[in-house]
Amino acid sequence: MGIAAAVLLTLLRLATLSTVHLPGPPELYRPVGIWMLLGHTVPPGWLIDALWVTAWTSSAAMLLGLYTRAATAVSCGAALALVSLSFASSATWSHQYNVVFLAQIAFLGARGGDALSIDAVVRRWREHPAIDVPRGYQWSLRLVQLAVALMFAGAAFHKIMHGHFTLRWALSDNLRYQLLVRYDLAGLPRPALASWLIDDAWRFRTAAVLNLISQSMPIAACIFVRRPLIRALAGGFFLLEIIAFSFIINLWNPHWLPLAAVFVDWDRLVAFVRRHPHVTPKVPAGWTPPRAARIFVVAFVIYDAITALIPTVDQRVNTYPFSAFPMFATVRARAPYDQHLPYSVTGDRFEALSDRPLDDAAQRWLDHTNRRLETVRDPELLRKKLAAILAESQRRFPQFGIQGLRHYLAIFEAAAYPAPARFEPHLIGMTGEIDRSGAFHTVLGTIDGTGVALRPVGLDASGAQLSYYRDDTLQPLPIKSERTGDRFLTGPLDGDPIYVVATIGSDRWLVASRRAWRWE
Numbered sequence: 179m180g181i182a183a184a185v186l187l188t189l190l191r192l193a194t195l196s197t198v199h200l201p202g203p204p205e206l207y208r209p210v211g212i213w214m215l216l217g218h219t220v221p222p223g224w225l226i227d228a229l230w231v232t233a234w235t236s237s238a239a240m241l242l243g244l245y246t247r248a249a250t251a252v253s254c255g256a257a258l259a260l261v262s263l264s265f266a267s268s269a270t271w272s273h274q275y276n277v278v279f280l281a282q283i284a285f286l287g288a289r290g291g292d293a294l295s296i297d298a299v300v301r302r303w304r305e306h307p308a309i310d311v312p313r314g315y316q317w318s319l320r321l322v323q324l325a326v327a328l329m330f331a332g333a334a335f336h337k338i339m340h341g342h343f344t345l346r347w348a349l350s351d352n353l354r355y356q357l358l359v360r361y362d363l364a365g366l367p368r369p370a371l372a373s374w375l376i377d378d379a380w381r382f383r384t385a386a387v388l389n390l391i392s393q394s395m396p397i398a399a400c401i402f403v404r405r406p407l408i409r410a411l412a413g414g415f416f417l418l419e420i421i422a423f424s425f426i427i428n429l430w431n432p433h434w435l436p437l438a439a440v441f442v443d444w445d446r447l448v449a450f451v452r453r454h455p456h457v458t459p460k461v462p463a464g465w466t467p468p469r470a471a472r473i474f475v476v477a478f479v480i481y482d483a484i485t486a487l488i489p490t491v492d493q494r495v496n497t498y499p500f501s502a503f504p505m506f507a508t509v510r511a512r513a514p515y516d517q518h519l520p521y522s523v524t525g526d527r528f529e530a531l532s533d534r535p536l537d538d539a540a541q542r543w544l545d546h547t548n549r550r551l552e553t554v555r556d557p558e559l560l561r562k563k564l565a566a567i568l569a570e571s572q573r574r575f576p577q578f579g580i581q582g583l584r585h586y587l588a589i590f591e592a593a594a595y596p597a598p599a600r601f602e603p604h605l606i607g608m609t610g611e612i613d614r615s616g617a618f619h620t621v622l623g624t625i626d627g628t629g630v631a632l633r634p635v636g637l638d639a640s641g642a643q644l645s646y647y648r649d650d651t652l653q654p655l656p657i658k659s660e661r662t663g664d665r666f667l668t669g670p671l672d673g674d675p676i677y678v679v680a681t682i683g684s685d686r687w688l689v690a691s692r693r694a695w696r697w698e
Contacts, residue, residue, distance in 0.1 A: 180439030181285055182241035184278045185257050187433035200226055202267025203566040211262040211498030232256040243295020254282045262498050276499040280325040281437055288318030312462050317471055323440045324400050329503045330393035330419055332486040336507035348386035350515035356506050358592055362601040363525045364546030371425050376599045392419045399441050406443035413441025518595040522650035526552045527586040531614050533579030540575045552587045560610045561618045568612055581614040587688050604652050607679040607688035621680050625690035630678050632664040642680040648673025
């Protein structure tokens with residue numbers, strides 16, 4: 179019932195918060211999860227409509243216990259297909275729904291509906307005996323419990339791993355800059371609690387330590403399975419982390435809350451309320467777990483652990499919802515970590531070509547909802563994404579007369595504590611533009627160890643002058659080079675990261691970037 183409630187809340191959230199019609203612009207479609215079975219064929223509208231009806235009805239049947247085991251399987255397939263489609267027009271998928279469907283997948287094959295259900299009422303009405311299968315319930319409960327607890331345990335693991343297995347994620351200025359990136363990078367208002375934490379080093383470092391503790395505690399329920407009080411305490415930390423996540427990070431996930439049911443020993447709780455002694459069922463002589471259940475449990479645990487703990491493997495294999503939960507695991511601070519130092523980060527900045535200036539709300543929507551476009555270096559993909567963003571902004575904000583759109587790579591810099599906590603944006607270069615006539619312009623190219631190549635689209639780059647930024651500093655450095663066509667022989671450029679910019683006329687355009695791989 180807890181899982182079914184979580185699925186229904188997920189469907190409600192998806193139905194009310196979707197910014198575009200599923201699965202998004204066809205030109206940006208990429209199959210996610212189970213949709214990989216159909217290749218790159220965009221699912222038709224009638225199929226998506228059928229999935230909505232199926233997901234709602236089967237999830238409601240699962241909640242009420244009507245044909246429970248079949249309803250669980252159908253609900254999982256239909257709802258998971260819809261959620262997967264919500265990420266079909268983005269380069270990666272996010273993690274707000276994964277844990278719900280990991281719990282539901284873990285529950286597949288379980289003996290749901292044997293007790294509190296319409297199925298049980300129908301059996302009594304037909305004068306059939308109640309179903310109570312010895313040793314038939316705990317395996318599914320423990321598997322769901324592991325799937326739920328591993329979300330936060332994996333988040334704590336990734337934070338420690340990003341700190342090279344030290345506590346630098348917590349005992350540095352990291353949380354201060356995490357909150358600045360979360361809010362100030364896109365001009366979002368900070369909640370009062372977040373502002374209170376940012377303003378004092380003891381506060382944000384103490385909060386970071388407590389975050390690691392609370393995220394590590396739910397996994398204790400999987401270890402102390404026969405200790406109901408410890409399980410309940412672990413469930414309390416699960417709820418605490420969801421609530422803290424909501425008030426500090428402003429990411430509200432009420433659809434996670436019903437999953438706390440898995441941390442409660444309901445048989446012992448009912449016995450306690452009724453003042454009856456709890457009797458542990460005896461194991462039948464010669465009993466062994468069903469082979470199918472053993473195979474399913476082993477396969478689920480191994481695959482869930484691999485995708486949860488190995489960095490970036492979840493997005494590469496794309497088997498949604500099996501996922502890591504990094505949850506702001508990157509250490510956003512500069513070494514040495516015991517000192518207060520400034521911090522810089524790249525981000526997006528959009529400029530609308532419109533009849534009237536955008537207001538703050540429209541600008542926030544552009545910068546925040548469409549963030550991470552600054553990572554795109556494929557000109558054709560950038561064109562498609564810019565066109566989709568332009569069309570959506572015209573639909574949302576017709577009052578401004580938006581006719582074109584520019585996107586910039588920006589470096590946002592924050593001064594070291596105890597200076598006021600805020601980011602100052604510095605535009606580095608334009609990645610692309612759709613002008614008022616609908617023409618696309620960019621010079622995005624490539625970089626290697628010997629030089630830089632421009633790939634101008636809709637621009638005359640014959641007079642381009644190159645410079646570059648290194649190590650996220652704000653001072654551009656000139657580049658001496660020999661030019662052959664659109665290729666500049668520069669020799670190796672030092673720095674990590676580096677951003678190469680071409681000045682054409684009065685505009686600066688991003689050409690290429692290079693960044694060493696790191697856990698993020």
